[in-house]
Amino acid sequence: MLAQLVDYARLKGLGTEPGFTSKEIRWLVGVSPAGQWTELIPLDQAKTAPDLSQPDMMSLPGYLRAQGHTVEQAAHFLADTCAVVFGLPERDAAGNIRRPEEHAKNLQKHAAFRLLIQLAANDVPLLEPIAQALSDPQQVQAFLQKLEAQAQKRGPERLKSTDKISFFVNGRCVLDCPDWHDWWRQFRAHAFPRSGAQGQMPSFASGELVTPASTHPKVTRLGGSAFGHALVTYDKEAFESYGLSQGENAAVDELAATAYRAGLDALLEKAQTLGEMKVVVWYDREIPEEDDFFRDLFAPSSGEAEELQALERAHRVLQALKTGQAPPEIRNSRFFAAAMSPASGRVMVRDWQIGRLEDFVEAVTTWFEHLAIVRRSGDQSASLPGLNRLFLSLQRPKSPEQKLDDYLKPVKTLQVPLWRAALNPRLPIPYAAIAKIMESHTAEVMTGAFSEALQAQKPDAATLGRIYARMGLLKAYHIRKGESMSTALDPQHPSPAYHCGRLMCLLAQIQEAASESEINAGVVQRYYGAASSTPALVLGRLTRLSQHHLAKMAKDAPGLAYWFNTQLAQVWSALGSNLPRTLSLEEQSLFALGYYQQLAQSRKKETPQTQAPTTPSLFQE
Amino acid sequence: MRSFVLEVWGELACFTRPEFKVERFSYPLITPSAARGIFDAIYLDFDPQSKKSLMYWQISRIEVLCPVRYISLMRNEVKEKATLRNIQAWMRDPSHLEPLYADATKDDTGQDTKGRTQRQTMALKNVRYRLRAHAVLYREDHALRQKIEHSFERRARAGQCLYQPYLGCREFTGYFRLVEPGEEARPVDYTEKIGWMLYDVFDLSRPGAPLRTDRGEKPRISLFEAEVVAGVLLVPPYESERVQKGVN
Numbered sequence: 066m067l068a069q070l071v072d073y074a075r076l077k078g079l080g081t082e083p084g085f086t087s088k089e090i091r092w093l094v095g096v097s098p099a100g101q102w103t104e105l106i107p108l109d110q111a112k113t114a115p116d117l118s119q120p121d122m123m124s125l126p127g128y129l130r131a132q133g134h135t136v137e138q139a140a141h142f143l144a145d146t147c148a149v150v151f152g153l154p155e156r157d158a159a160g161n162i163r164r165p166e167e168h169a170k171n172l173q174k175h176a177a178f179r180l181l182i183q184l185a186a187n188d189v190p191l192l193e194p195i196a197q198a199l200s201d202p203q204q205v206q207a208f209l210q211k212l213e214a215q216a217q218k219r220g221p222e223r224l225k226s227t228d229k230i231s232f233f234v235n236g237r238c239v240l241d242c243p244d245w246h247d248w249w250r251q252f253r254a255h256a257f258p259r260s261g262a263q264g265q266m267p268s269f270a271s272g273e274l275v276t277p278a279s280t281h282p283k284v285t286r287l288g289g290s291a292f293g294h295a296l297v298t299y300d301k302e303a304f305e306s307y308g309l310s311q312g313e314n315a316a317v318d319e320l321a322a323t324a325y326r327a328g329l330d331a332l333l334e335k336a337q338t339l340g341e342m343k344v345v346v347w348y349d350r351e352i353p354e355e356d357d358f359f360r361d362l363f364a365p366s367s368g369e370a371e372e373l374q375a376l377e378r379a380h381r382v383l384q385a386l387k388t389g390q391a392p393p394e395i396r397n398s399r400f401f402a403a404a405m406s407p408a409s410g411r412v413m414v415r416d417w418q419i420g421r422l423e424d425f426v427e428a429v430t431t432w433f434e435h436l437a438i439v440r441r442s443g444d445q446s447a448s449l450p451g452l453n454r455l456f457l458s459l460q461r462p463k464s465p466e467q468k469l470d471d472y473l474k475p476v477k478t479l480q481v482p483l484w485r486a487a488l489n490p491r492l493p494i495p496y497a498a499i500a501k502i503m504e505s506h507t508a509e510v511m512t513g514a515f516s517e518a519l520q521a522q523k524p525d526a527a528t529l530g531r532i533y534a535r536m537g538l539l540k541a542y543h544i545r546k547g548e549s550m551s552t553a554l555d556p557q558h559p560s561p562a563y564h565c566g567r568l569m570c571l572l573a574q575i576q577e578a579a580s581e582s583e584i585n586a587g588v589v590q591r592y593y594g595a596a597s598s599t600p601a602l603v604l605g606r607l608t609r610l611s612q613h614h615l616a617k618m619a620k621d622a623p624g625l626a627y628w629f630n631t632q633l634a635q636v637w638s639a640l641g642s643n644l645p646r647t648l649s650l651e652e653q654s655l656f657a658l659g660y661y662q663q664l665a666q667s668r669k670k671e672t673p674q675t676q677a678p679t680t681p682s683l684f685q686e
Numbered sequence: 687m688r689s690f691v692l693e694v695w696g697e698l699a700c701f702t703r704p705e706f707k708v709e710r711f712s713y714p715l716i717t718p719s720a721a722r723g724i725f726d727a728i729y730l731d732f733d734p735q736s737k738k739s740l741m742y743w744q745i746s747r748i749e750v751l752c753p754v755r756y757i758s759l760m761r762n763e764v765k766e767k768a769t770l771r772n773i774q775a776w777m778r779d780p781s782h783l784e785p786l787y788a789d790a791t792k793d794d795t796g797q798d799t800k801g802r803t804q805r806q807t808m809a810l811k812n813v814r815y816r817l818r819a820h821a822v823l824y825r826e827d828h829a830l831r832q833k834i835e836h837s838f839e840r841r842a843r844a845g846q847c848l849y850q851p852y853l854g855c856r857e858f859t860g861y862f863r864l865v866e867p868g869e870e871a872r873p874v875d876y877t878e879k880i881g882w883m884l885y886d887v888f889d890l891s892r893p894g895a896p897l898r899t900d901r902g903e904k905p906r907i908s909l910f911e912a913e914v915v916a917g918v919l920l921v922p923p924y925e926s927e928r929v930q931k932g933v934n
Contacts, residue, residue, distance in 0.1 A: 066705075066706075067705055068881050068882060069881070265932055265933040266907055266932045266933075267882075267907060267908065267909045267930040267931065267932055268882075269704065269705050269882055269909065270882070271882075272882050272909055272911065272930045273930075274930075274932070274933065296705075296706075297705050297706070298708050299707070299708060300708065301708075301765040301766070301799060301803070302765065302766050302767050302799070303763065303764050303765050303766055303767050304707055304708045306704075306707075306887070306905075307887060307897055307899060307904070307905040308897065308899025308900075308902070308903065308904055308905070309904065309905065313904075314704055314707065315703075315704035315705035315707070316907065316932075317705070399879070408709060408806070411708060411709060412709075413709040413806055414706050414709065414711045414808070415758070415806075415808070416756070416808070417711065419878065419879070419880075419881075420878070478758065481756070481758055485756070491753070492755075
């Protein structure tokens with residue numbers, strides 16, 4: 066993964082020099098050539114800034130003290146928080162300073178920050194006004210009041226003590242001026258001399274003999290902690306091997322370490338979320354945006370100005386790749402996919418896959434094909450679910466008061482298998498996912514929420530989306546087990562369980578059509594659970610009862626009764642003479658699919674050519 | 687020179703990528719060093735005087751017989767190691783024993799560097815490989831070669847081993863059988879450019895002896911660019927330029 070990330074960073078021209086990183090700067094403070102603070106400018110932009118790793122930070126005070134300076138704490142150079150640069154305290158609602166020890170430490174860091182600027186200003190004229198302004202306590206105090214006032218504001222204008230701030234000199238942000246780069250390089254080289262086996266170990270990023278960096282810069286865009294997370298780390302003795310120390314355990318030189326961090330941070334910036342993981346996909350060369358299906362995997366129909374459906378688009382690209390219409394460089398390109406999550410300051414790699422672009426597009430196409438399910442009106446396929454939505458559909462919706470962590474806990478182990486299944490058509494859908502779906506689906510059907518969502522005039526999009534996602538995943542599960550499943554109703558389906566589901570749906574419709582008044586608890590609410598697990602026990606009895614409904618119906622609507630009888634006959638003919646006594650969980654999922662697809666079929670508006678004179682459309686969308 | 691083929695399998699395996707070792711993540715297939723370890727477990731010849739090995743097993747071909755499948759596990763691991771110095775001190779004076787509390791939490795030890803920690807392992811599930819290897823002798827000797835090859839064949843055929851082979855981690859037991867000539871292999875349809883993969887941790891070019899890390903001795907890591915084609919990974923010889931070796 067390291068080699069691929071380094072290549073990506075170079076391909077994208079990302080800043081890969083050690084000692085430099087990209088920081089989100091929230092504010093700039095204007096400095097006049099005479100060394101006066103002028104104004105506070107809101108910025109909210111990522112800028113290239115000096116970087117200090119954790120070991121650098123730890124050794125900085127020692128180095129500065131050795132140079133004869135009085136320093137208690139380390140600070141960053143040129144860009145740091147308002148708490149450090151101006152000593153802005155964090156206050157509570159009553160105006161009292163929160164965490165006074167932290168504030169005292171920040172004041173010590175302020176002194177170190179001022180010292181670094183002062184040292185740099187001796188060689189870099191650009192920084193002289195800043196050093197002058199910082200060394201004037203009255204000026205700093207006056208500007209601090211301005212910051213305090215800004216911190217009292219509400220909304221996006223509010224300044225927080227943890228916001229990063231830098232300086233605006235001569236009409237430019239100092240971070241944009243290369244004047245300080247050389248001083249900073251020299252300072253780092255003196256303050257933090259690199260040790261280790263000089264050029265003696267083969268690099269895991271390039272294979273070349275390198276001097277391994279003992280610690281690597283942290284990834285900052287994974288979320289979870291503002292301090293960042295280390296991808297390659299040997300933080301405890303027990304994880305080191307054969308007397309190797311820290312980074313020697315997997316040699317990567319400092320340059321490559323900075324490059325892979327820059328690449329990973331850039332990818333994490335646009336990462337997708339799956340449960341609690343961040344997932345990224347990238348390629349070994351530039352791919353036209355319309356051929357990148359990574360976003361489609363998570364939001365299949367939300368493409369910008371996208372006219373084609375994700376599935377059609379994927380088919381077109383796949384065709385171009387297979388027939389050689391796509392440019393050769395695209396045909397030969399490879400994809401890299403990683404899933405990761407934060408873990409106590411470390412990056413936990415949950416999955417790592419590589420392969421050909423063609424395989425990736427094919428996987429996406431197959432994934433969508435397997436998930437495609439007829440929509441409630443029975444006329445066409447429902448919109449495809451994004452991967453995260455699909456994952457969240459496995460269980461009941463999250464209640465507002467529930468924490469996301471707690472909500473995800475029961476399905477956490479399914480994140481990686483689902484992600485892998487999406488990227489590899491040969492992998493099965495995990496059985497546990499089906500178990501989870503069946504648990505929540507059966508409950509929803511029996512409370513009536515399922516039928517309500519499907520019959521509502523203006524359905525709740527989230528509820529409907531969840532039903533489509535669940536049905537789609539059940540279908541994908543059976544397809545990947547080698548069974549045949551169609552998007553819409555399949556009267557020839559080989560499984561009796563499937564037809565039992567169809568029968569249950571018809572029986573419920575018969576009851577509904579025959580009843581003049583609203584039914585309190587219909588056969589679905591009363592018997593769905595039992596019918597889906599022990600059909601022989603329930604469905605035979607319900608069929609007998611339905612004859613009374615049909616007899617009643619025959620008086621008022623003989624055509625409808627005839628149509629229902631025809632449908633029942635079709636289902637019974639597909640079922641054969643014996644109803645299954647019990648159904649396993651997998652068969653219960655086929656029951657659910659049969660039930661849903663029969664329901665959708667009943668709601669289908671018949672075209673004039675196919676419409677039989679006596680066939681009613683039971684529910685109009 | 688004869689090549690031997692072993693079929694090895696196991697329920698779980700973890701051929702940890704050194705760069706993702708703290709939260710373990712396995713390579714998709716067995717590394718040459720792990721494969722060598724399995725041959726070593728069956729037979730390795732040593733010089734009785736110097737106690738140094740007279741040979742090493744050169745893996746030449748790895749065939750993947752079961753599809754690559756990952757499984758995610760959470761395991762309790764320890765944070766500290768039993769050091770040679772501590773053990774020597776304990777041998778000199780057993781009353782001054784500082785034990786390694788493998789199951790201690792931070793509350794018990796009072797610090798972050800000792801005790802146990804829970805870490806993730808991305809291991810492999812249901813692995814099966816065919817490994818082809820031949821003996822490389824540091825000093826070619828016909829009689830010794832005959833002895834090594836005969837002993838290995840006899841022991842492997844009988845299922846004998848010096849210690850139970852393992853699949854990457856000691857806790858993932860590996861099982862083996864000798865593949866007789868004429869038995870066909872059916873590698874899975876798996877083609878992948880894995881990239882830089884660990885070849886070995888030790889210097890195979892000279893007779894090995896236990897590494898004295900307490901005397902500052904360091905291992906010699908070697909890497910190679912691994913590419914699996916139709917389920918087969920061809921492993922270059924250790925001397926090959928394709929194997930990037932560290933400097934001792």
